[in-house]
Amino acid sequence: MDEPRILKVLEAVRDGTLGPREAADRLRLLPFEDLGFAKIDHHRALRCGFPEVVFCQGKTVEQVVRIVARLVERKGPVLATRAVPDVFEAVQAEQPEAVYHAAAQAIVVPSEEACAPAGGTVALVSAGTSDQAVAEEARVTAEVMGCPVETFYDVGVAGLHRLLAHAEAITRASVVVVVAGMEGALASVVGGIVNAPVIAVPTSVGYGASFAGLAPLLTMLNSCAAGVGVVNIDNGFGGGYLAALIARAAGQK
Amino acid sequence: MDEPRILKVLEAVRDGTLGPREAADRLRLLPFEDLGFAKIDHHRALRCGFPEVVFCQGKTVEQVVRIVARLVERKGPVLATRAVPDVFEAVQAEQPEAVYHAAAQAIVVPSEEACAPAGGTVALVSAGTSDQAVAEEARVTAEVMGCPVETFYDVGVAGLHRLLAHAEAITRASVVVVVAGMEGALASVVGGIVNAPVIAVPTSVGYGASFAGLAPLLTMLNSCAAGVGVVNIDNGFGGGYLAALIARAAGQK
Amino acid sequence: MDEPRILKVLEAVRDGTLGPREAADRLRLLPFEDLGFAKIDHHRALRCGFPEVVFCQGKTVEQVVRIVARLVERKGPVLATRAVPDVFEAVQAEQPEAVYHAAAQAIVVPSEEACAPAGGTVALVSAGTSDQAVAEEARVTAEVMGCPVETFYDVGVAGLHRLLAHAEAITRASVVVVVAGMEGALASVVGGIVNAPVIAVPTSVGYGASFAGLAPLLTMLNSCAAGVGVVNIDNGFGGGYLAALIARAAGQK
Amino acid sequence: MDEPRILKVLEAVRDGTLGPREAADRLRLLPFEDLGFAKIDHHRALRCGFPEVVFCQGKTVEQVVRIVARLVERKGPVLATRAVPDVFEAVQAEQPEAVYHAAAQAIVVPSEEACAPAGGTVALVSAGTSDQAVAEEARVTAEVMGCPVETFYDVGVAGLHRLLAHAEAITRASVVVVVAGMEGALASVVGGIVNAPVIAVPTSVGYGASFAGLAPLLTMLNSCAAGVGVVNIDNGFGGGYLAALIARAAGQK
Amino acid sequence: MDEPRILKVLEAVRDGTLGPREAADRLRLLPFEDLGFAKIDHHRALRCGFPEVVFCQGKTVEQVVRIVARLVERKGPVLATRAVPDVFEAVQAEQPEAVYHAAAQAIVVPSEEACAPAGGTVALVSAGTSDQAVAEEARVTAEVMGCPVETFYDVGVAGLHRLLAHAEAITRASVVVVVAGMEGALASVVGGIVNAPVIAVPTSVGYGASFAGLAPLLTMLNSCAAGVGVVNIDNGFGGGYLAALIARAAGQK
């Protein structure tokens, strides 16, 4: 653990160049992480593969380029979501290794730091073709975090047989991400079939009384199947990230 | 057709005891139905079996007793919904032939007027045991209207195999009523299996983000399966009534 | 019934080339429909005339063209809703027989498979001229499904006499579709006049406290007239589809 | 006009016992009404018959008794709404002339000050028997304010002919109050029939997606008929009060 | 009264060329208005000055031009609301006498039929400059209906003294229209000052938790001052129309 500042203070105390009371005052002024609280230092090893993330929507092209550049310096992979092609072109001009996932509208700048792949796998199930952008965002996110993802697209409950045809394959995953708009019933049906944790991602696909995704959100929160956790509407990144955390845990022991 | 008042006026014109202009004035003052508009007279034949309905909730026992008595005089069967046992006892004291359906909290006073049974059938599918009261209200309503009802209770999507085991039987009905609370996904799944019209009845069974039935209501309105019509939350009567209208139409030609 | 795969497996068992246990394993891996569950095979005969449907909104022109082409191969008629003129032109370039219904913004590619017309009829009632696009979507949908539709447009309750003038004609239909925005009171009024099932389609026509169609949606769900089923806001397709299911049932027996 | 304090100040200025600047300071400290602003003094003549009102719900019996006593001293009639029988008994013990309107749950203590009756009339239309309590509150309020009220109860749109049978009588009123729960469509229908101002009172009668009166409230606010003003849910008092203001204005010229 | 069809039927009965029963059948088929129900004939005299109204928003220029032309033939004045300048130019090309009220975005085509002005007056109070478009729509509407309107703009409660400075003038009106966005408190304050009916028009002026006018709408519905009726958000037309009905009634007796 690299804790220069707190150690310097303590060594000064040991060396008698700083009194205990003055040391206490100085410690209080240190940035939080220097005091060695959990997250920053403790888990660095576990966190290889965790992307630094930029949510591009509502930012200018210049802002995204600048933020990506700063994050690339920290060595982790960088994931930029909701990035239109123009943003990618500008990012790529500075980061030639950047890759664009068009369907997901996501940019990935890979990291040099090698990292063990996750032990578990993610099954990614989506209801309709319109849900694909959100699903792809989830897929790219989970893959950047080192998790193998198997996709089962366009298996909505209106054609139940399509889903059931894949039931066996889906049940083999460590965690299942379900992406669905309209009424979002797919999460309950999948939750009734598998024993793995299900992460449900409601989408704003639909109209009228879907109320921009409120309908599938409520559906998923009220799922009669146990074992379903829900993220925000259209939050493919969040669904993929949470699934990857679980899949990595599955492979950890 | 019994239209005494309009005929009397017209006969007076014929007999010369009333001028056309005075007749026009008088006609305008007649109650609407005397003028022979559609519903009242026209459809009497079709409507045998249609119950006169009393919604008991929020009424005193005395009010229900009085209203039932008045409706019984019109000869049609009477259906009183949301009737607690005390209400039934008071009604039965005056109407000895009244029958109580405890699970549905419904009183039926049968009619003497015979009526051809509906040609179609109703499949009644419900998700959980807590939805049973609403489902039973639908069943009693449809049966009073002369429709055979086959029930498939406790076949929610969390145990999809239970529903699928009955898929064949359900598809044989002329119309399917789906009663479900929680997230209400059952309506979409059934809608994806059958080709008959589906009447979806959301229930207030659930808690938290079910918001007293809002969640299944939105689910059903946004159903990705076509052919689903929705009635009010907990409106078992409405679901059974609409289904019976459809089942009767199915048998009409 | 054409069930090649399940039969092949069973014949192999009969012929002794496959053991029962291996056969059980193999059956489990077959796509769902091959196992002969209800919908696919059972109702093929009933389903002639049922359109394959494409919801164009939010899809690119290329996507719609490709999907329509795939569906045309399945032989059923194809209905593409919410299609702007550009989409139609692109579709027509490949499917010369495609027809455009401008007011409904719907494309129909007719099917060669002849199909008996529905036995029942649909009355289509709309409140204002702004509701017409949704009403037309309902009309085209029902007609594609072989149902005769009689339209009663611009008969909102603010001019009640216009509606009442058509009351008799409306009551003759097997099922009535009511399309209304603003406060949506028309559904209740029609429901009070006819004995047929009423399918209510709320529209987003209105402003302010209409909350994009929430007001007529709630109105229709709370209708004091029994026998009213509701579909999603602006869902003309859904209203027409459900009505056609009912009208076909009416003519079936 | 009785304006002792302001006059005393001004007379002191006239008499030279108070300088203008000191007078300005003192005026600023007077209670607002003493300065003669509009409402208090100006309209006293017009306001005879206007009740002082106590909303009893959420108050103790003692509080109501005390407030009523204080208001009786001001000589105007007193109207206490949402008063259960116990409250009435306690009030009557002190105010023997108090009258209880049971259906409206309203107490009226009449005033000795004679007052010309309103020149206009109020038509009071309600949809169902459950709306009667709210309607009666409106009736009692308007009558206390000197307005003749003609009631048309139980004429909901599900039985349109009942309403139309009274159309002519309703159109004769100066102002129409419409009280309706469920979907509240009655306000639009009445608004389409009459040319007088319509005051719409939504009630919480209903269940499920009525959301305690939200449905009829939105219906009435979005009425496709012009000339409809809306008051709060279950606010029979407010509807009757506003109607009486209009009916009095109608008779004023 | 011109009632050709009903009279012709009755005269045929008188002349013996039509039997009473056949006449009853024929009457039932007549359009509603021919039967002489209230609105159409009864109130024609009262309705002079009442505009025929076109809500232009969401209609094409051509549609508006066509509808206006049709309405002009009915002789009443025509009011077209939410009309942008382009619409006006197209209308004026056909109706040279049309007048454009730019701030209100309203077109008025005056009527030749003279009509007695209303006996009462309208005070029109608005909170901020952004509410002016809605207020002007109310003003134009009321004036077209023959009501003198006095405006008190920009007198929101944040500067209470501006409102109070006009209190006396406002209290002289027969009816007060209050137009306010943001929190809409102005309606309550005015309602506390005047004894006349108050028509409150919430506007969508505001942002954030105004929720597009929901905040002032709720404020106005819950007004602690009695005598306030509310219309839809941004419904200047509705507010002006209802106020004009009241002002005309005030002058009628």
Place this chain on the structure above:
Amino acid sequence: MDEPRILKVLEAVRDGTLGPREAADRLRLLPFEDLGFAKIDHHRALRCGFPEVVFCQGKTVEQVVRIVARLVERKGPVLATRAVPDVFEAVQAEQPEAVYHAAAQAIVVPSEEACAPAGGTVALVSAGTSDQAVAEEARVTAEVMGCPVETFYDVGVAGLHRLLAHAEAITRASVVVVVAGMEGALASVVGGIVNAPVIAVPTSVGYGASFAGLAPLLTMLNSCAAGVGVVNIDNGFGGGYLAALIARAAGQK
């Protein structure tokens, strides 16, 4: 795998006593699970420790007793949530080994089937003492499923130091459950500290603009920290169940 019925059919085919086509017909009529679809058989081994669950709220004591008895026969542990003491007494009379967790209002009937404990651990963090009932429901659920649970109660963000004092311990868990009412900010703060998956359980603790748990629900769905999944309001069972699924996965490899 025990699949008697499907095997019997196939053996009959093999033996020539049943033709392939008759066999296909018969297979279609078998209950779904007999056909060997995924969930039922496949995962039996993994599911040891998974409770059969009864949601007692809204059920009679007799119903709960009967359902528990039926589930006990299936050999798995039984978990009855939202069970008041009376329910427990009645259950215990029949199931003497039943245990009552008073704070969680949960009954557990342990199973004889031994089952390997989960490899991972659950940290259970709650904000206030009023959230304890929901938290305890989560704890009991996870423990029944074989997961060690470490609790950190009463560490809401208003006293951030209490939470931070436990930061290190919390970060050691495989999955963290956060239970919080009021504004629910605790989930975001914990999500910002740990790298493990966070399951957030909003509670209805609060008043006013908490809207019965809507506030913390929205907070948790919008968490600015990635890796947070949300379950329904007050759904301690759901939170504990999902956490246990994850903790078991963590220990599986």
Place this chain on the structure above:
Amino acid sequence: MDEPRILKVLEAVRDGTLGPREAADRLRLLPFEDLGFAKIDHHRALRCGFPEVVFCQGKTVEQVVRIVARLVERKGPVLATRAVPDVFEAVQAEQPEAVYHAAAQAIVVPSEEACAPAGGTVALVSAGTSDQAVAEEARVTAEVMGCPVETFYDVGVAGLHRLLAHAEAITRASVVVVVAGMEGALASVVGGIVNAPVIAVPTSVGYGASFAGLAPLLTMLNSCAAGVGVVNIDNGFGGGYLAALIARAAGQK
């Protein structure tokens, strides 16, 4: 500053009995406050008079008694809100100096630690008598914190003159708390009169479209007068607490 543990560690380092690295490890394990972060130690002097608070609603009498006892030991005054009389009696049995404020439903256990009174004053303005309980909770809270409070009750905007009569007195306060239900317009009116900060407390007083306080909450958030901050519905404690913080700041310099 009393910081025993951190000092002990540092003195051990100085004394050479603990190495710097071991010291760093130990520091990380200390409870947060021992590290000297801001709140706990820094502000102790300022915080005299700040109450420890117990929200009694939803807690048992025993729980309240136990929590109060624990807090009394910390020497600060204790404020228990939403305490019914029974709770007070139980608390008083152990804390004889406890005082009950019945209208506020608040218990205060005074502290022995003397504390300088606040330099500023609080004006407490409420709209109706039903808002008094919330207002009194605010008053007791602010007074416990050493702030003089002047109350102006029952000065709602429906009787504007009552408020204006006190305008001068209200404007003299350092901060104004406005408590109002119904439509909550009072906050805007007061905000338009005074230059001091206004803390607005919406109450759930009202019915129907007040939606349990949502209406005044939105009103206050959208106040057209600048300088208004809002707390939760019925949160008299929060309003009084925030006002006291401001009043104390006003007196600090």
Place this chain on the structure above:
Amino acid sequence: MDEPRILKVLEAVRDGTLGPREAADRLRLLPFEDLGFAKIDHHRALRCGFPEVVFCQGKTVEQVVRIVARLVERKGPVLATRAVPDVFEAVQAEQPEAVYHAAAQAIVVPSEEACAPAGGTVALVSAGTSDQAVAEEARVTAEVMGCPVETFYDVGVAGLHRLLAHAEAITRASVVVVVAGMEGALASVVGGIVNAPVIAVPTSVGYGASFAGLAPLLTMLNSCAAGVGVVNIDNGFGGGYLAALIARAAGQK
């Protein structure tokens, strides 16, 4: 105090040229402020530095220019919020001393009237970079009002250490403004750290279930930390204004 009109009236009374009764009549007709009510005159001294404010959104460039010109004549500084660059250019053409704050989209026209700076200070804390526009609006507003502002940007709770690193500095302010979107948890965390009043400004930054700022708004209203007041969504101006009022009060004594 400059009160020409009231003094002229009173001097005329003193001089005998106006009788007391006539004087009373005339006083009643004076504009409100002339009567010397509190705000206008009383607080002029305190209000130096208070900006006159123009909300530019929804106004034309010309309107803004005209209003700014009028306000500049009143001598106070002018603050124009939500002003795009085009608006600034037009304003600057007439007011060369105008300054543009691009990030805040705010124009400031400084005042010549010198004014003592506030005694207290404002700490301005924001969660993410997207919240910066709202935060800057708050900063500019407070600075125009003479308050020193220290900013702590981008310290959201997902990286708690960044916030805690500044905890000491933040606690030194007289008042803290917290600007946060997404879930808005930052307000609660800051409220738990500081003893100063906290003004929370929710922003519409976020998507999906943020519902355009509803989520952080509810979070802040339900804050478990006492001492938090909330303003409208995105209302940086309101937050800065209220904070400045408090900071000025802090320096007043």
